[in-house]
Amino acid sequence: MRRFLILFLAACTACAAWAAPRITPDGEILCGPLRLRLAWFDGEWHMTGQERGTVFPAPGYPLEQPELFELEGTLRLFHDAGELRLTERVELLPGALKYRAALRGKPGMPCRSAALILELPVAEFGGKTLKADGRPVTLDAVSPAAAYPELRAERIAIPLPEGELVISGKLTGYLQDERNYGGNFYSLRLLGTPEPGAETAFSWELRFDGIETGVTLRPADKAEIFPVDISRAANMAWRDETAGDGKGGWTDQGENDVRDLTPGRQVFFDVPFELLDPGRNGGKSCMVFSGPDREYLLKSARIDGIGRRGERLYFLHALSWAPEDVRTVATVEVAYTDGTAERLEVKSNRDVCNWWSRVRADNALIAWRGRNPQSETTLYLSGFALDPARTVESLKLTPAGNAVWMVAGISIGGEVPALRPQIRRKITAGKEFRPFEQQFEVEKDSALDFSFLNHVPAGKFGRVVAAGDHFEFAERPGEPVRFYGVNLCWSAHELTHAQSDLLAVRLARLGFNSVRIHHYDMMLTERAQNRLEFDAERLDRLDYLIARLKEAGIYVTIDLYTTRIPAREDVPDIEIRSLHDFRAALPLVPSVRENFKAFARKLLTHRNPYTGNEYRREPAIFSICVVNENLLPAPWKEHPQLPALYRRAFADWCAGKGIAVPAAFDDSPEFRRFLLDLQQQTYDRLSGFLRDELGVRALLSDNNNGESMSQTPERATLDYTDFHGYWEHPVFIEKPWSLPHYYTQESAVRREAAVPRLGMACRILGKPYMITETDYCFPNHRRGEGGLLLGAYAGFQNWSGIYRFAYSHFNTAMFEPAACTMFDSVRDPVNLFADRIGALMFRRFDVQPARRSVPFLFTSDDFPGYAVYPADYTRAGLLTGIGSLDASRGQTFAGLEGPAVVTAPAGKAAGVKTVVAADDKLLAGLAAAGAITLPRNGVYRSDTGEITLDSASGTLRVVTPRTEGFVLPAGQAGKGELLELAAPDTFTSCVLTSAGMEPLAESGKLLLFQLTDVMNSGITFRDSENTVLEDYGTLPLLLRRGRIGAALRRGAEKAVKVRALDMAGRRTAELPVSEKAGRWHFTLDNSITEEAVLCYEIERIF
Structure with missing residues (x-):
């Protein structure tokens, strides 16, 4: 394994000025204004950084000693791109700091880059000149648009206020000005060394020399914070069995709950909360307040006997039926022991957000992420300022009635340092996207003229x-x-x-x-x-x-x-x-x-x-x-x-x-x-x-x-x-x-x-x-x-x-x-x-x-309020036909004599062989009745055999006589009866279909669609995950570049021609085609012409 060695050499005077290195529980290293952390870029260039909320330490980690820090755990990638095994070891020696780390993923996991990022704040480094093997590289203090050369060197010197920071070894990397994306720093990205073997793995080995002798590694400062006991005010559990029955758990929406939340002491962003075990508290674990469609929940709650001082009052909470704007959704009256009081306002989309979304707001950090059968779920951490000189006696929580407010925990204590501002991302033309001109009209009688239908x-x-x-x-x-x-x-x-x-x-x-x-x-x-x-x-x-x-x-x-x-x-x-x-x-x-x-x-x-x-x-x-x-x-x-x-x-x-x-x-x-x-x-x-x-x-x-x-x-x-x-x-x-x-x-x-x-x-x-x-x-x-x-x-x-x-x-x-x-x-x-x-x-x-149908029977006696259909019943729709019948009106249809029906609550249906209750055993009951084949490991196959959806890999395969189509994340291949696709380099929907009414096997003209992504120039997101849109951007449109190898099974045809089409259906370029082992091979490349290529015409010459 080729490794590079990085030497950080600094004068003792510089070290003294910039203080001793600090290390966070997630393994980031902080030294003065410098920040050092790992980052992974998935197949679509989405970055996941080493930080709170992405790093999940293994039990017993991190290990923190005065001269040693060790971390093992998981780095969870954004956008369901998977998980990585993270290992990190930081050892303090006399005058030196040794650093080793590795990121390891499954074989074939898409990865554009893995880098160790050193953040250089503009305020300290703007206008300064770095040297790569003596070649000067000046960081432009004025223009974020400045271009920097790729860095391949054995020695990079970075000037400090006194002395310099020297990085030496076989270095490959680049500089990026993060002001283009909402940051206030330059990033020096040092690429990891690929490790041999089946895994997708990268490693780093660093040594910081010149650290002042006698200092110790110290964790980032932690405030003293105490959980507040809410057990007497709790009115709901984490888990709900029956939707809309006015009792049970969470928001009374059945399986749409937070049953995967672990009770006990939990720490989020250094804030501890005591999450109640409903089995030890009369079936209650949290406070859920009344709001739209849930007027029967808590109207208010009072928590007495707190007896603590603190700079901040912390909430672990979320909203349901949330307002779409910023407005007060609850108030908290804080009573102090000296007889004074103050009133805090909890605002939607500032302090707390919808539990089905993952919006990071000004005072709402995404603290806990879960998933139930209907959605991903989120709890947010918020902090509200208190008077630290006074002791809190009690709290009174009152909802505004315009949202359902769910409070999982409350804590009080010192102030936790705010997270750094998120890095904005602006998408522009470059290696990932290319500009093109839009076309509206379709050429008459072209391959894309579907008016014949x-x-x-x-x-x-x-x-x-x-x-x-x-x-x-x-x-x-x-x-x-x-x-x-x-x-x-x-x-x-x-x-x-x-x-x-x-x-x-x-x-x-x-x-x-x-x-x-x-x-x-x-x-x-x-x-x-x-x-x-x-x-x-x-x-x-x-x-x-x-x-x-x-x-x-x-x-x-x-x-x-x-x-x-x-x-x-x-x-x-x-x-x-x-x-x-x-x-x-x-x-x-x-x-x-x-x-x-x-x-x-x-x-x-x-x-x-x-x-x-x-x-x-x-x-x-x-x-x-x-x-x-x-x-x-x-x-x-x-x-x-x-x-x-x-x-x-x-x-x-x-x-x-x-x-x-x-x-x-x-x-x-x-x-x-x-x-x-x-x-x-x-x-x-x-x-x-x-x-x-x-x-x-x-x-x-x-x-x-x-x-x-x-x-x-x-x-x-x-x-x-x-x-x-x-x-x-x-x-x-x-x-x-x-x-x-x-x-x-x-x-x-x-x-x-x-x-x-x-x-x-x-x-x-x-x-x-x-x-x-x-x-x-x-x-x-x-x-x-x-x-x-x-x-x-x-x-x-x-x-x-x-x-x-x-x-x-x-x-x-x-x-x-x-x-x-x-x-x-x-x-x-x-x-x-x-x-x-x-x-x-x-x-x-x-x-x-579908070959059969499994009805959901509704009668006038089965009144579930406004509850939605059980998620498992809707999942049955990926396997066989589903839909509803109103049994109270005697409604029937041709498929009612099938193997089973579903009812809620459990009931009977005249003339039906099997009645399955709409509970957590619904799919198993349908399988036992012969109505479906149970999905396994997230794979759902239709009873016709034509559709296969794999939710774990994120792939979809549809194979019919006229159409073969695939949804493929980067790194996932697809194979049909006629079409075989190599793993694309970016998320792609690729569909082969007959251009007319004939089956694929008989058609002389086929269409092959390659859909990646189109963005506006300058579209800007608040975060690196592109979840919060701040500016739509402008023309020209930008096409995400994509390549994918394709092979078409040879039939009776003597040859094939594959031509790229523009949006009007005009032929713009012909692709090279080769024949091997009974298949026609070619590569789809949507940047092959100046026009955007989203579809190709395949002519089969018989």
């Missing part, structure tokens, strides 16, 4: 009808049809006629056969001060757009209410201030209902001059959502008039049932039942108006947001089920819909295809199912996986419609290049091409539907 015009075969579990055309009975579309929002409907002509043709060539007209209603009325008068120009543009879409074979689905705020004159008995007010008032305020009807009548009876049809008679408008996202636990409490109306209506409902009004009012199961009845009643009224008074024949739906089991009864009465589901929807940290945003940067595959999986159970079996809003949101670096995930699992579950949210919110962005934003795919080539994959797979029925 559409018949023209839309409505050619009559109206769309629901036929059992699918859609079909009235004049083509027995032939299922599916829709793959996009949302057009706000001014995206407001197009010139020429723009509509262009857009309709473009969307058809992109593979879409449907558009959801969304967020349009306010646009029609706002110029008339929201009176029921449509803007003539905007209505004309909407008419023309719909006509052109129809001509291109594109069907329309539309909402009758999204964002429109009616004028006070039109609803005189209540003020509607927001869309939330309208939706909450609609069930109980007659004038609001009449306003809804008046708008619907005016729109649906309007005759489109360009089609000649009224909207209600237009076969191309095939479906209507009555009210968008109208789940009734809406914020009706926030309106000054609505609470009284709801109380009165609830009292009438109770009287009709012959029951007393519960004292808890809206905190009772009865009230939740009342809301569901009210929701059903409202839909019946409005749908009855549309059907009976207006004669609307389009399919109707409603209740399209939420994953609650209790939504089943109403959804069972709809013509089709509609659902909304997002992967990486932005979390707004300070202000709704404003930067900064939080993203996990996780792959949905590693979360067991959370989208679309979490929506699978919401389907009503025996009815069509559409997801009219879904997105894998920018700037998630892995969002290219979405097309394959949707195309595979929506087909497997036999859904009927998929709609990206959104194609665009703005008209200009559809015709002029613009930087990517959180939703709009027109700006984002990754999502645009992911939809090419999804559209082909889904519309061609490439994936076989």
Whole structure:
């Protein structure tokens, strides 16, 4: 093993000035302003540094003695990139410091670099000149953009205030100015020496010479801190058995809890907490305070007998149902023994954050990380200043009611030094990303022209009808049809006629056969001060757009209410201030209902001059959502008039049932039942108006947001089920819909295809199912996986419609290049091409539907509040067909005679062989009944054998006669029947598919997609893990470079040609191809041309 030796030589006077070295429990070495630590860069250049929160010492470590520090443990990499074994030994000798360290990972673990980083603060080193083997390298004090040469030397000298620091040995490394990424230092990165053997391993050996004789190694100073006893105030346990039953643990959400939290003394960032064992405290371990949907929890808590002084009061805590902005979520009244008191405010997104996210805020450090069956989980550490001269007698904790506040522990004592500011990351063109120009239009008859999938015009075969579990055309009975579309929002409907002509043709060539007209209603009325008068120009543009879409074979689905705020004159008995007010008032305020009807009548009876049809008679408008996202636990409490109306209506409902009004009012199961009845009643009224008074024949739906089991009864009465589901929807940290945003940067595959999986159970079996809003949101670096995930699992579950949210919110962005934003795919080539994959797979029925279905039976007696479906039931959707039935209405479907059904709570089902309870043995019960094959080690294989998801490795494999597709993290290879892929050098979604309707084995033209990542120039994140977005950046767009070796099994063809395509489908370059051992070999390289390459055309010459 080649090792290098680093000698730190410094004069004694310099050592005295800079003090003795200190070492943290995580192994960082601090000496004056210098900081020395290890860092690992994974296959996508994500850095994990040696610091608090990433280093997890083994039992008994670190070993700390005056002259020796030893550490063994684990370095947990960000973004689920794995774990490394970390060893470190620091030995103090007379006048010297010896340092040895190693990082070792599994064989083949992706690694761009492993480095020992020495941080040189700009304040001390700006303008100073380093010498590498005598060659001067001056650190630019002014410009962070200065370039520095690669360092290959045997001696590097760094000037100190007195003397110099000399690093000697066989050195390889480089300098980087961290001011470009929000830091205030230069980093000298010395690369580790690769160790031989199967492991991915690097090692370092250093010697610091010139350390002042007689000093001792000393740990970083630790404050004296004492845990506070909260045992008497605790009201919940760490673990919850039954969701929504008002008792048990955590937030009363069943398995969505923190059962993996270890009781006992736990230390986070040098702050000790005593985490209670519920088995020794009457089943209670933590304090959980009342808030939205959990009004029955603690209203306040008082903790007496503290008797301690301290500079800080520390909380280990988190929020659920958290506000999206910064606001007070709780107060803490601190009473001192001298009779004085002070009041502390706990603010969301400053002091504490949502437990399902991992946002580091100003006073909220990510202290504990866990995982339950539904999500990764987080507890935060916060510190609040106290008067250290006074003794704390008691604390009173009071929630504000706008969030559920979970307190796991409290401590009091000295101040813990704040962590250093996070290193911001700005992405620019360079070795990782390259700039390119976006293209909008698709060349006619090119390999990327998918308009052949559409018949023209839309409505050619009559109206769309629901036929059992699918859609079909009235004049083509027995032939299922599916829709793959996009949302057009706000001014995206407001197009010139020429723009509509262009857009309709473009969307058809992109593979879409449907558009959801969304967020349009306010646009029609706002110029008339929201009176029921449509803007003539905007209505004309909407008419023309719909006509052109129809001509291109594109069907329309539309909402009758999204964002429109009616004028006070039109609803005189209540003020509607927001869309939330309208939706909450609609069930109980007659004038609001009449306003809804008046708008619907005016729109649906309007005759489109360009089609000649009224909207209600237009076969191309095939479906209507009555009210968008109208789940009734809406914020009706926030309106000054609505609470009284709801109380009165609830009292009438109770009287009709012959029951007393519960004292808890809206905190009772009865009230939740009342809301569901009210929701059903409202839909019946409005749908009855549309059907009976207006004669609307389009399919109707409603209740399209939420994953609650209790939504089943109403959804069972709809013509089709509609659902909304997002992967990486932005979390707004300070202000709704404003930067900064939080993203996990996780792959949905590693979360067991959370989208679309979490929506699978919401389907009503025996009815069509559409997801009219879904997105894998920018700037998630892995969002290219979405097309394959949707195309595979929506087909497997036999859904009927998929709609990206959104194609665009703005008209200009559809015709002029613009930087990517959180939703709009027109700006984002990754999502645009992911939809090419999804559209082909889904519309061609490439994936076989599941061979059987396991229903979830819901009866009127099985009322689970607003609890979501058990995670294990949704996981069954990766193995076989799932969906819900409302047994209270006698609902049935063709697959009910299958091997098993699931009920919650455990119950019986007439005529069913096996009934499986929705508990922690659910999957085992289904396997015992022969309904599924149990997943093993995170590997889920569909009962058709076509889809294999490995959540542990983060890979997805889909192999069908027309398509073979793979989601591959860096370092993971893939193999299908025809296509074999070497391990890519970055996260890649790679899909081979027929360019037409033929199977792969018979097709003369194939498409091979290679999706990595696209970012904006200068996009800036608050942290090195890219989880907190601060600035979207600008044009030009940047494509993440990617290479991947591919081999195609040879068939009857004599030769193949592989050509790179631009975004328009034009051929731009031909790749070299060789033949060996019955396979055609070539290398995909998305930087082979100046244009962005996201797809290749493979021509097979027979």
